[in-house]
Amino acid sequence: MHELAGRPTALWHPLPDGRVRCDVCPRACALHEGQRGFCFVRARVGDQVVLTTYGRSSGFCVDPIEKKPLNHFLPGTAVLSFGTAGCNLGCRFCQNWDISKSRETDTLADAATPEAIAEAAVRTGCRSVAFTYNDPVIFLEYAVDVAAACRERGIRTVAVTAGYATPQGRQALLPHVDAANIDLKAFTEDFYRRVCLGALAPVLETIEYAVRETSVWVELTTLLIPGLNDSSDEIDGMTRWAVERLGPDVPMHFTAFHPDWKMRDRPPTPPSTLSRARAIATANGVRYAYTGNVSDVEGQSTRCPSCGALLIERDGYELGAWTLDPGGRCARCGEAIPGVFEAEPGAWGSRRVPVRIGVGR
Numbered sequence: 001m002h003e004l005a006g007r008p009t010a011l012w013h014p015l016p017d018g019r020v021r022c023d024v025c026p027r028a029c030a031l032h033e034g035q036r037g038f039c040f041v042r043a044r045v046g047d048q049v050v051l052t053t054y055g056r057s058s059g060f061c062v063d064p065i066e067k068k069p070l071n072h073f074l075p076g077t078a079v080l081s082f083g084t085a086g087c088n089l090g091c092r093f094c095q096n097w098d099i100s101k102s103r104e105t106d107t108l109a110d111a112a113t114p115e116a117i118a119e120a121a122v123r124t125g126c127r128s129v130a131f132t133y134n135d136p137v138i139f140l141e142y143a144v145d146v147a148a149a150c151r152e153r154g155i156r157t158v159a160v161t162a163g164y165a166t167p168q169g170r171q172a173l174l175p176h177v178d179a180a181n182i183d184l185k186a187f188t189e190d191f192y193r194r195v196c197l198g199a200l201a202p203v204l205e206t207i208e209y210a211v212r213e214t215s216v217w218v219e220l221t222t223l224l225i226p227g228l229n230d231s232s233d234e235i236d237g238m239t240r241w242a243v244e245r246l247g248p249d250v251p252m253h254f255t256a257f258h259p260d261w262k263m264r265d266r267p268p269t270p271p272s273t274l275s276r277a278r279a280i281a282t283a284n285g286v287r288y289a290y291t292g293n294v295s296d297v298e299g300q301s302t303r304c305p306s307c308g309a310l311l312i313e314r315d316g317y318e319l320g321a322w323t324l325d326p327g328g329r330c331a332r333c334g335e336a337i338p339g340v341f342e343a344e345p346g347a348w349g350s351r352r353v354p355v356r357i358g359v360g361r
């Protein structure tokens with residue numbers, strides 16, 4: 001019996017030299033028989049590429065949706081979050097390295113069918129399921145099946161992704177989910193190449209595709225690392241690009257770095273850096289710029305871009321004042337606020353609750 005097994009996939013093609021090439025992400029791994037790709041979870045078995053982690057998860061948690069972070073998507077509600085193992089980037093600052101850099105499939109503690117995940121979301125009062133902790137681009141077949149099962153139960157789905165995908169990869173995943181938080185880790189090719197072992201251009205293409213060619217609700221996140229991607233010039237260029245290519249209504253989150261994984265030589269991001277980034281974004285026309293991973297009520301709350309009213313007050317993951325009308329408009333001036341809102345905010349708060357779903361291994 002073959003040591004490797006998994007769900008057959010469609011995004012690959014044979015090469016003249018006998019290898020097969022995975023077409024999911026720009027890494028374009030060319031695989032010999034029995035070889036795993038850079039992401040570790042896609043591998044060649046026989047004459048095709050399989051997903052070795054289909055139906056297996058690194059564990060489930062009920063989180064606040066604001067933790068993804070998503071500030072304009074069902075605010076205050078609970079989201080059932082899970083990931084698998086592996087990643088197609090190699091970020092030295094990874095905050096989920098135990099999962100994303102796992103070479104041990106025993107981190108995959110839970111086995112769960114798409115139907116069981118949708119059922120668990122209903123049972124736990126979640127309004128959505130998030131593919132997070134590691135990148136759903138590399139387990140897209142599983143994510144797409146979970147999204148279909150969730151849709152049947154009235155549960156929405158969220159992709160938390162670095163957007164490092166080919167056109168085929170992004171088109172196979174994103175149209176199936178309802179919202180995405182896409183990392184824009186920096187605005188230089190040099191950062192992506194040296195720090196993430198990747199490239200910026202495909203990420204920008206994924207973001208433009210998601211915003212302009214799908215109905216997915218999109219928010220962007222940049223983890224600001226002192227001395228690496230936090231210069232005013234870089235943030236200026238990034239936010240100008242966002243407004244020019246995506247329009248002013250895509251929320252941007254500037255979040256604080258904490259020393260982790262292979263990057264322990266950098267200090268934590270000072271709150272003043274996040275405020276500076278938010279100010280630059282706002283000056284460049286970004287209507288919804290937020291700070292994250294720090295305590296900053298003003299920087300995390302949503303204000304009406306037209307009249308300045310405090311629409312959604314946030315203190316960490318707790319919501320305070322709510323001044324949206326049931327149609328998602330500013331209750332003071334009537335300005336339509338982009339996003340996915342319901343008549344009432346959720347009341348999940350900041351709780352994080354682990355959930356067991358499948359058969360333990």
Ligand code: SF4
Pocket residue numbers: 022023024025026027028029036037038039040042043087088137138
């Ligand atoms: S998804 Fe994985 S196997 Fe496919 S090209 Fe990217 S890193 Fe390689």
